[in-house]
Amino acid sequence: MVTVKFTQALKRFYPLLKEQTVEATSLLDVIQKLNIxxxxxxxxxxxxxxxxxxxxxxFINNNLIEDRKTLTDRIKSGDEIYFMQALSGG
Amino acid sequence: MSATHLLVGTRKGLAIYHKKNDQWNYETMHFSGIPVSIAYADPATHFWWACLDHGHWGVKLHRSNNQGKTWEEVAAPAFPEGSEIKEGLPATTQYIWSLQNGGLDRPGHLWLGTVPGGLFKSEDNGDSFHLVESLWEEPTRTTDWFGAGMDHPGIHSILIDPRNSDHIFVGISCAGTYESVDNGKSWTIRNKGLYASFLPDPYAEVGHDPHLLRFCEAKPEVLWQQNHCGVYRSEDSGLNWKEVSDKTKNVYFGFPIEVSKTDPLKAWIFPSKSDEERTAINGGLSVCRTDDGGQTWNVFRKGLPQEACFDIIYRHCLVANEQTVAFGTTCGNLFISEDEGASWTCLNNYLPLIYSLQFV
Structure with a gap:
């Protein structure tokens, strides 16, 4: 199980979004389960x-993932995964 | 039919103006804070559409069946898995640059143009979109199309012949005009007569930059384009283009062009200063109109600021409906004319950068 946390900015589009635990084997697996x-x-x-x-x-724990193209950064039980927006725009 | 609403797609949301008692008034802002690349009201279904360009979360598409009282997000057009802009460069929808219904006789049909050059079609009122493979696989796309102002080519103009909904034109920057007479199954290049000063061969068949392509609804074989290199008109469905610029009146460089729905001789452009500078000309705003097919142009300034202006207007930001004409600028200024552009009234000086206008 990994713990998933989200930027406040995503809650504008998904008001019920909240910190939760997910049983998953990869980052893509985490996202696909969230998508359900x-x-x-x-x-x-x-x-x-x-x-x-x-x-x-x-971020996996405090570390920005390295593989943005195929999301192969490994996750393990107990990790905290953060979905954040970059500070950009204007 | 007289318009009652003006949809204003801006850098910070979709602004709605409402005409009541002969006055245009600001009504509300939808999607506050989110860029709206195109706002579109479909006359076939009366749905309103908002094409969003989230900085962070990607391109999104919303529709409303009640004039904006409520909105519903639908799946944005997506390239099939494995699609590539060029070899090794995955294709993703980066921007929605045009949205057009498939003809009044085909309610629920929609065509949608994107950066990086994908044309999408829906036949279920946006419940799903599919890539129009015939244009994506057009042999010139990977060799002769390129970006202009965007990282990759974009489809900003889609015209459906009111007499025959199988007859379609698309305008692409940079590539030019392509025509289909079989509902998008096949395409023919229509750039003959154009001059592209930025190409090694200015008369190349492909690689032109039609900033916007328009036609006269009452006579759709009459096409106009504000090109990167002048203003052009065609009387034969794009088989031959003829330049109708007039540099003495600054009718040459700009982004939008609007054409009368009923008079194939009447069109408006908004001149801007040169490719190199892209600002207002001599610090003042003007609109030019021709009533004789581009043989002569009249310059109108009444009601428009004539000093310390730096506005230009983007390609989808000059619109006309009957006698009423409106334009919105990169500096958030929104002007309206009720006499075909001869005189102007400012509706707002403080909107965000304006991306699109449409009368409803």
């Missing part, structure tokens, strides 16, 4: 080729 509960959220985090969107960050 919060329909469409995958498209907010990833593009249609399953790459992390340019201005979205994922």
């Amino acid at each position: 509960q919060y329909v469409g959220i995958q498209a907010y985090i990833l593009d249609e080729q399953n790459q992390l969107r340019k201005h979205v960050n994922i």
